[in-house]
Amino acid sequence: MEMFIFILAAIASVACCLMVITQKNPVRAVLFLIMAFVAQAILFVQLSAVFVAALQIIVYAGAIMVLFLFIIMLLNLRKDEFGGDRHPFQKFAAVALAALLAFELVIVALRDGSRSPSVSLPENFGSVESIGEILFTKYLLPFEATSILLMAAILGAVVLAKKRLDD
Amino acid sequence: MEFPQIDYVAILPEIIICGLALLIMLFAAFLPRDRRWITGHIAWFGIIVASFAVWMNWGTDTRTFAGMYSIDLFSSVLKLIFLLGSLLVVFMSENYIRLHKLEAGEYYALIIFSLFGMMMMASAADLVVFFVGLEIMSVALYVLAGFRRSDPKSNESSLKYFLLGAFATGFIVLGIAFVFGAVGTTSIAQMFDPQQYTLANSFFYLMVGGGLLLIGLAFKLASFPFHMWVPDVYEGAPTAVTAFMSSGPKAAAIAVLARVFVVAFGQHITQLSPMFWSLSVLTMFTGNLIAISQTNIKRMLAYSSIAHAGYMLIAFATGTAEAVNSVVFYLLTYTVMNLGAFMVLLVVEGKEDGDNEITSFTGLGRRHPFLGAAMTLFLISLAGIPPTAGFAGKFFLFKAAVAKGQIPLVVIAVINSLISVYYYLRVVVVMFMIDTQTEFRPVSYPAFLYVALVVAVLGTIVLGVFPTSFFPFDIPLLASGR
Structure with a gap:
């Protein structure tokens, strides 16, 4: 049963991601991205990371994707604004190289995959409490530094978006 | 629940730099528009204070934040290089911002944020810390590239850099995930420790993770085949x-390459060497050969920077501590020149x-001898001709590589240096040999820019003549910890 759900969610995730990059209509692409996030949330649940799965749904599928949709609709892109393929060769090269990378990853997974250790999880793994604890003890520095990252990103967004005051 | 021990004195430079960026933002918000140039002076003053803080911590050899942050000689030397580079850039920018009417406060704040990210990368003893540092550095740079918002070229540069940089970030995250899956930790020190290493000894996963990390870092380093963005982004x-x-x-990418590939994956460096070898050779040839045909000086310097990334990769094909020390020295000389x-x-x-x-340099040497002489010095230094800093940098790097038996690689690098002489000296020829009939465009003499220029000239000469008296060549690569 577990295996069945995993295969279903994994296929859904990959298929939705493929749809995201092949869809011409950006709104559809975003909707497929939401589906991909939901499929990945299921994978997180299977890994006992319940809290991360909930965050995945609330933050990514919920908040961020709504922003994406808003912006795409505000921009009101027409079909012809996407432009054609100027480098048809590039597409083939990209597909070929991506396939090569995927092939390598599959080989490694088949070769080494069975040897991955099964670690017994601690009591409250994946709970809000344990994640909070690890964020404020072991991962205190990256956690705090992320606030600097957000500050830099906000400053950058304001600089690029505000209207020009001189000239 | 136990909070990690934090050594506030050891991380003082980071605290100062971080506070400096926030202080500049505050000043930018409350100063009237015509007085925002003050933020530039706050910036250079703060950088000098932070440099003193690094100097104060010179002998420190410790890991703090639960072992995630390593303050040691290696990171201190790199931090001084970053601080020096940023100081010179702040000096350079003062006049540029005035001429182009850029928002001074935001500009300096982003430069300082970026500097903070680099310092984190230099001290990172854990892949998660390195990743956050990388993102802070990159996000600030994406915005800075598009800082001239009315210029379409600048917009293009920013967008290209952002999209490709975000793509490279994806590789780095996937790489960290694979490495974690293989060894069960993200800590660089623990990966190095053989006891921890056998936890889940999955060599192939580790190499896949390492390969993906290398792709992301090669992008930041502008190494072949991830160099395509460089000329367009640099030009715009x-x-x-x-x-x-x-x-x-x-420099920050080199620091992380050293910590990850020479320290953490140190046991496998002989297996990784051919990969770095071919990357290095291809990068050198790509940079130098394409640079020959450039007519735009910014694009030429962009290809020259790709070529220099190729020289730097020699250190990782060699993979000894001596080679890494000499590449850090190379970074110092490269920054200055x-x-x-x-x-x-x-x-x-x-x-x-x-x-x-x-061609806009035509006759510069005759009309403005100081500028012409300075440019000549920097160019022959970039080409690696003695007695300049560039020669000293290449000398120690090649020496370390020869000591490990990488003679063919050094021969190729020397051939590449000779190719590079052609396009560097072409600028010198244009400056001195061709005289303009018309008067050269009047050049302004902004004070801060000239201070920086004099510092760079002195640095290029002094580092070339007395390299060993200013640089410790026996830096251990990771704090031993307590």
Whole structure:
């Protein structure tokens, strides 16, 4: 049963991601991205990371994707604004190289995959409490530094978006 | 629940730099528009204070934040290089911002944020810390590249850099995930420790993770085949930002490459060596051969920076501590001479937009001998001709490589240096041998830019003549910890 759900969610995730990059209509692409996030949330649940799965749904599928949709609709892109393929060769090269990378990853997974250790999880793994604890003890520095990252990103967004005051 | 021990004295430089960025933002918000140039002075003053803090911690050898942050000689030396580079860039920018009417406060704040990210990368003893540092550095740079918002080229530069940089970030995250899956930790020190290493000894996963990490880092380093973005981004970005981009992030990427591939994966460095070998050779040839055909000086310097990334990779094909030490010295010399070349470019460029053709240097040497002489010095240093800093940098690097038996690689690197002499000296020829009939465009003499220029000239000469008296060549690569 577990295996069945995993295969279903994994296929859904990959298929939705493929749809995201092949869809011409950006709104559809975003909707497929939401589906991909939901499929990945299921994978997180299977890994006992319940809290991360909930965050995945609330933050990514919920908040961020709504922003994406808003912006795409505000921009009101027409079909012809996407432009054609100027480098048809590039597409083939990209597909070929991506396939090569995927092939390598599959080989490694088949070769080494069975040897991955099964670690017994601690009591409250994946709970809000344990994640909070690890964020404020072991991962205190990256956690705090992320606030600097957000500050830099906000400053950058304001600089690029505000209207020009001189000239 | 136990909070980790934090050594506040050891991380004082980071605290100062971080506070400095926030302080500049506050000043930018409350100062009237015509007095925002003050933020530039706060910036350089703060950088000097932070440099003293690094100096104060010189002998420190410790890991703090639950072992995630390593303050040691290696990171201190790199931090001084970053601080020096940023200081010169702040000096260079003062006049540029005035001429192009850029928002001074935001500009300096982003430069300082980027500097903070680099310092985190230099001290990171854990892949998660390295990743956050990388993102802070990159996000600030993406915005800085597009800082001239009315210039479509600058917009293009920013967008290209952002999209490709975000793509590279994806590889780095996937790489970290694979490495974690293979060894069960993200800590660089624990990966190095053989006891921890056998936890889940999955060599192939580790190599896949390492390969993906290398792709992301090679992008930041501008190494072949991830160099395509460099010329367009460098050309479009504001010149002062291009100078910053071509020195700082490269040095930070080298620091992480050293910590990850020479320290953490140290046991496998002989297996990794051929990969770095071919990357290095291809990068050198790509950079040098394409640079020959460039007519725009910013694009030429962009390809030259790709070529220098190739020289730097020699250290990782060699993989010894000595090679890494000499590549850090190389970074110092590259920072000084490369920023110097960009300073002259800034003076010559003046207020003109986008005219960076090599022909705009025609007659510079005759009309403005100091500028011409300085540019010549930087260019022959970039080409690696004695007695300049560039020669000393290459000398120690090649020496370390020969000591490990990488003679064919060094021969190829020397051939490449000879190729590079051609396009560097072409600028010198244009400056001195060809005289303009018309008067050379009047050049302004902004004080701060000239201070920076004099520092760069002195640095290029002194590092070339007395390299060993200013640089410790026996830096251990990771704090031993308590």
